[in-house]
Amino acid sequence: MTIVKQKDIICGKIRKQALRFIHLEKQRVLQNFENGTTDKDQTIGSLNTLYQIASHVNDMECMKNIWQAIANVRNAKFALQHRLHIMDRSHMG
Numbered sequence: 001m002t003i004v005k006q007k008d009i010i011c012g013k014i015r016k017q018a019l020r021f022i023h024l025e026k027q028r029v030l031q032n033f034e035n036g037t038t039d040k041d042q043t044i045g046s047l048n049t050l051y052q053i054a055s056h057v058n059d060m061e062c063m064k065n066i067w068q069a070i071a072n073v074r075n076a077k078f079a080l081q082h083r084l085h086i087m088d089r090s091h092m093g
Helices: 003-034 040-056 060-090
Strands: none
Touching: 003 040, 003 060, 040 060
16 A cells, blocks of 8 residues: 555545544534523634634535534524513513
């Protein structure tokens, strides 16, 4: 086996491990956001870090998936804040 071939195999294994890490970490980050352990800014920051990792392994599909998750977090938080604001106003009188 040539050195170039070995390098390709190693890079492929590292890429596969990185994508698995991204997938598992994204699930954990979103679960923490859903149960209130982390707030919007922390969640988006974590997802941005995962996006950077995905960009370094050149996985466009993974990058799109993370970007969609970021958009969903932004919209979900806005919807939650809006619901809480309406609830607060209904208790006023």
